[in-house]
Amino acid sequence: MMQSDYFQMLGLERRFALDPAELERRYLERSREVHPDRQAGRPADERARAAGETMQLNLAYRTLKRALPRAEHLLQLAGVRIGDNEPVKQDLLVEILELREQLANARASGDAAALERMESAARGRERAELDRLGALFGQFEAAPQGGGTETLARIKDQVILLRYLARYREAFEDDAESAA
Secondary structure, eight states, X not given: OOOOOHHHHTTOOSOSOOOHHHHHHHHHHHHHHHOGGGGTTSOHHHHHHHHHHHHHHHHHXXXXXXXHHHHHHHHHHTTOOOOTTOOOXXXXXXXXXXXXXXXXXXXXXXXXXXXXXXXXHHHHHHHHHHHXXXXXXXXXXXXXXXXXXXXXXXXXXXXXXHHHHHHHHHHHHHHHHHHO
């Protein structure tokens, strides 16, 4: 199946660094154009097509609005896929397992201060790694012909790292939801 180019769909330059206000403006502008309500009184196939376009547009907006899905979309557009069972560096797996064990111990002991420190550290690490991802995309986008496969491989590794960090950070949000 051919991958839709969400940047093209919203009339945006294909790049990692996006202006959130510009993304929002383009989304709203395009939404008004394709909204199914504008198709009232039209034949059923035109209404269905408008509904499909609206769904695609909403997916494009949600994808581009957040850094990690945007990065994954850019990789897909460059022909780089990230599977569910990608090889992961052993040191990353060990680090994540250790973090999860520390989290489990802090939960078991009811150490709210430790949990708060760990969550803050997780958010900080994720922000730092997102900054690194932005720098890698900057290198890739600035290079002639898109920067080459080596930079794409580094971006892919960074995205995989960020997936792990996001899942770890989400464990804290799960705690907050179950406590509420």
